[in-house]
Amino acid sequence: MRQKSRIKAILLALFAGFVGAHKFYLGRAGGFIGFMVLFIVSINVFRSPVLSFIAGIVDAIKLINMTDEAFDEKYNGANKWERGSYRPRSSPAGPAYNTRGQRPGQDRQIAVRSPQQNTKANALRVSGMKKYKDFDLEDAIRDFSEALRLVPNDPALHFNLACAYSLTEKKELAYFHLSRAIASGFKDAQRILSHDDLAFVRIQPEFEAFRSSGFLQVPYDLSRIQTRADASESSPKANIGDKNQNRVEDALLIQLQKLAELRQKGVLSEVEFQFETKKYSDSNLFVRYLIYDI
Numbered sequence: 564m565r566q567k568s569r570i571k572a573i574l575l576a577l578f579a580g581f582v583g584a585h586k587f588y589l590g591r592a593g594g595f596i597g598f599m600v601l602f603i604v605s606i607n608v609f610r611s612p613v614l615s616f617i618a619g620i621v622d623a624i625k626l627i628n629m630t631d632e633a634f635d636e637k638y639n640g641a642n643k644w645e646r647g648s649y650r651p652r653s654s655p656a657g658p659a660y661n662t663r664g665q666r667p668g669q670d671r672q673i674a675v676r677s678p679q680q681n682t683k684a685n686a687l688r689v690s691g692m693k694k695y696k697d698f699d700l701e702d703a704i705r706d707f708s709e710a711l712r713l714v715p716n717d718p719a720l721h722f723n724l725a726c727a728y729s730l731t732e733k734k735e736l737a738y739f740h741l742s743r744a745i746a747s748g749f750k751d752a753q754r755i756l757s758h759d760d761l762a763f764v765r766i767q768p769e770f771e772a773f774r775s776s777g778f779l780q781v782p783y784d785l786s787r788i789q790t791r792a793d794a795s796e797s798s799p800k801a802n803i804g805d806k807n808q809n810r811v812e813d814a815l816l817i818q819l820q821k822l823a824e825l826r827q828k829g830v831l832s833e834v835e836f837q838f839e840t841k842k843y844s845d846s847n848l849f850v851r852y853l854i855y856d857i
Contacts (some may be wrong), residue, residue, distance in 0.1 A: 567590075576626060580619020582599065582602055585622060586622075589636070597619065680714070681713075681714070685710075687707070687710035704727050729763045730774075742781050746779060752777075808837045822836055823836075
């Protein structure tokens with residue numbers, strides 16, 4: 564089968580498109596008949612081929628904007644195989660090489676996960692979110708981290724870990740997982756700027772530089788961060804009393820951070836800020852008394 568030329572098709576559409584010459588050349592019989600009908604109607608109604616002429620110009624513009632690869636794929640179905648850019652999966656000739664002389668996937672590793680891995684990762688994700696909402700942050704971190712070992716490029720897991728590490732004031736790990744979330748395809752960067760659980764990260768002096776980099780450049784030594792992450796994820800579980808105490812203190816920290824942001828925005832005056840701070844501090848002391856009988 565003779566290969567079609569995109570340039571020839573463009574010229575035919577520009578100069579003879581009003582009678583569908585380009586459609587005939589490209590082997591589109593239905594389109595050719597449609598242009599002929601439009602040509603006849605245009606002659607009878609407007610006494611000129613204005614409609615079919617405009618339709619030809621529109622098709623010419625489409626062909627001009629079409630890439631050679633897209634044109635070949637649409638009108639020269641076997642052409643891409645002949646160029647060696649891809650082969651059918653069942654081809655006995657084996658994997659083809661791309662234009663850079665590499666086998667598909669040679670320049671990047673593609674993780675293939677079994678259904679069992681996905682099922683386990685989803686179960687850990689659900690378990691981690693439940694613990695996260697219950698403020699059982701250390702156990703939530705362990706579940707999220709275990710899920711990441713199964714699906715290492717999951718942007719939502721990285722974001723959840725960043726929030727958990729922010730609440731536990733581990734800013735280096737929070738920055739690390741935020742950058743991994745963005746690199747893995749996390750699109751909603753606005754959540755980094757507004758999510759309550761990331762307040763601790765946003766008040767750090769290095770946040771503006773991190774933000775300017777598109778949330779990608781971590782302002783710390785990555786090898787040291789990874790070592791800390793491994794140690795945090797493998798550390799023994801705290802006892803129930805320590806967990807409860809951490810929950811209360813973390814809740815207080817979140818509230819104080821929110822108050823600081825409101826004062827900075829001018830929503831609260833200094834007097835109102837001091838009053839609210841004292842109220843939350845007294846409330847925290849009362850809760851600790853009820854829990855620990857101090």
